[in-house]
Amino acid sequence: MFVPVLVLGLAAALAPADVDLEWVAPADCPPRDAVAAAAARLVSRPAGAGPAEERVRARAVVTREPRGLRLDLELHSDAGLDRRTLRARGCQVLADATAEILATAADPTLARAGVPPALPPESDGTWPEDPALQDMTQSTLSPAPAVARAPAVAPALPADPLDPPVAPALPADPLDPPAPAPAPPDRPRASLRLAGVFDQGSLPGPTGGLALALGVMRRAFRVELGFAGYVPRDARPDPQRPPGARMSLWTASIRACGVAGLRPRLELAACGGLEAGALLGAAFGTGAARTRAQPWLAAVVGPELAVPVARRVAVTLGVDAVVALVRPLFVLDGVGPVFRAHPAAFRAVLGVQLRIP
Known part of the structure; x- marks a missing residue:
């Protein structure tokens, strides 16, 4: 103590x-x-003489x-x-x-x-x-x-000049929206698409077919190489007479699409490309029935809508306008012209697309 x-x-x-x-x-x-x-x-x-304390x-x-x-x-x-x-x-x-x-x-x-x-x-x-x-x-x-000794109120001294200025750390406002998540990297992906096609105008009457497309895609564009075949349709110069030809179409195409993401589960693409192949005509109702092939070349343009249903699977719906650049003509000996390709055609395409990886 x-x-x-x-x-x-x-x-x-x-x-x-x-x-x-x-x-x-x-x-x-x-x-x-x-x-x-x-x-x-x-x-x-002791500090010498001075005023009183x-x-x-x-x-x-x-x-x-x-x-x-x-x-x-x-x-x-x-x-x-x-x-x-x-x-x-x-x-x-x-x-x-x-x-x-x-x-x-x-x-x-x-x-x-x-x-x-x-x-x-x-x-x-x-x-x-x-x-x-x-x-x-x-x-x-x-x-x-x-x-x-100043008669007026002196201002407060600043912080120590030897210390660097420090900005106060503001607490996070719980009402502020969370920071957006970074976008995933835009790596190239392979695609495989199988589609059913409805066609009006490429053959003598409405027809359907199957299409297969292989492609490379990124977030903003896609390039595809496709193959398609269509169900044959008959063409007769005179519906009351049997001579005619059974027309069928086989094509290979290449097209490119620009893609815009409307929503996380919706993609809209504008596509355009070229289609080449063969228009086949098999004669019937005549003594000398034979099959001939004519070249086919057309430009294909149209929009396409894709709805991803899983990370690697999407459903696609497209509408294409087909403009014939070459119009084949088929003629039966002794009968005359049987079929000439139309200047334009319309197609609706519904498919399932597999995206890898």
Whole structure:
């Protein structure tokens, strides 16, 4: 019990009667009595002739921040009100600064005498001290008397100039929408499509067929190589007479499509390409029946809608306009012309597309 009583008594004896300090700080900071005793030792040093000491009331609050500690100091003296804000990584540095400010406010002659801090700046062990911060009382606090003697309220001092400015970290607003997920990489994919085709105009009458297409696709375009065959249709110059020809069409095509994603589950493509093949005519109803082939060449354009139903499977629906670039003509000996390809045709295509991978 003797040592604590001796320390408190010494602090009370050394504390100047003209300084009233309220010290609010974390438990690991120097106590209020140590700060008051340091200020008392500074005031008690002989500094030459000067004005009488003034009554000073001070309130110091030390709080923790992400980068260290902050001191908010409020001084009431005959010169007026003075507010200051200081920052450091160690509480001891802030305690030293408070002691010197209190001493110079109580006895302004100390500023002219250049009195150093009473307590050596030591780390409190909580944050590593920056060596540059240990000179804070000399570099930052030296103009303190001029501020304390100002008749008007002095502005708060800026943060320690030795520390880089730190932008406060704003908490995330729970009402803000979540950040959009990054788009998956646009890697090339292979495609295999099997489709049923309804055709009006390529043969003498409406017909149907099957089409197979192999392609390479990316998110914005697709290139396909296709093959198709159509159910034969009969052509007769005179419906009342038997001579005629059975017409069939086999084609190979290449086309390119530009793709736009309307929704996550919907794709719209604009396609165009060329179709080449053979238009076959097999004669019937005559003594010399034979089969002949004529070249077929046409341009194919139209839109296509794709609905992905799984990661690797999509259902496609397309409508094509077929413009004949070559119009084959079939003639039966002794009968005359049997069939000439139409200038244009219409097709509807419904298929299932497999996408790999």
